[in-house]
Amino acid sequence: MTATPRVLLVEDDEVIREATRMALERYGFPVDTAADGLEGLELFRARRPDLLLLDVMLPLLDGVGLCRRIREESQLPILMMSARTDPIDVVSGLEAGADDYVTKPFETAVLVARIRTVLRRTGLQAPAAAPEPPRTVREIDGLQVDTDALDVRVDGRPVPLTPTELRLLLEFTAAPGILLERQTLLERVWDYAWGADTRVVDVHVQRLRAKIGADRIETVRGFGYRLRRLRGGGT
Structure with missing residues (x-):
């Protein structure tokens, strides 16, 4: 043991x-x-x-x-x-x-x-009980992403996401207001190298918009996307 x-x-x-x-x-x-x-x-x-x-x-x-x-x-x-x-x-x-x-x-x-x-x-000894560590929750204008529980909510309503949609949202919420190029998202979310078809990003962004709100993700034509702060604030 x-x-x-x-x-x-x-x-x-x-x-x-x-x-x-x-x-x-x-x-x-x-x-x-x-x-x-x-x-x-x-x-x-x-x-x-x-x-x-x-x-x-x-x-x-x-x-x-x-x-x-x-x-x-x-x-x-x-x-x-x-x-x-x-x-x-x-x-x-x-x-x-x-x-x-x-x-x-x-x-x-x-x-x-x-x-x-x-x-x-089974007679094994677990580590001594300790208070639950602080949760990491990203909140932007009613969009809440609990990065520990992998739980997503919009205005308190649970939003079921596929693993790929969740990875995509984690990238956006890690850098709200920052432009993320399509190729960057391909590399981080799909592990694709240069030359891959960026249309897969567009399709999944559209699916994500349908679930969290179309106005939350802004298209920067010719470059990529960024997560918008709808009310100019958030944490």
Whole structure:
């Protein structure tokens, strides 16, 4: 048994993976990360973590399959994560050997509480409880983006976004009022190099506008886009 249980987080979405890793580390958990099921299996065997936090929908080897493979070798605690709430998905994960199931998006404090509960069942000691770290919330004229919980609201109303739309919005809210060129967005959001078709940016900006308000994102013709401050203020 290690002094501080080490978590292996297997999540293919980079935004969710990094946000979850940083949140768990603020609570004292050492975290290794993998972006697909096969990498997760390799890291499990190399690092021998104390707890596995596992997304259901993974490339190369899905979460249920990975859970079964690991259960052939270990009885470490496994928590499944998924944005899908179909009972069949929940049952499949639990029948594969998972100890618990968390639905995305989740509050960090809720996830940590679930982790502590599973660790207690297996006799492992979690890091000492500490007050929840301050939340990072970007708020601009009624648009709220919680970068820890990955929660987006407009005038208090939850706004469901795809992972790509969320990455795009995070770029805009990190630099309100600043022009972001299409090529810059391609590199930061899609990891595309020079020469890629910038129309993919235009399509996703239109989708994002439809969800958060068309007047919030201004087109700078021939260059790119910027997030507008509708009332000339904001934090």
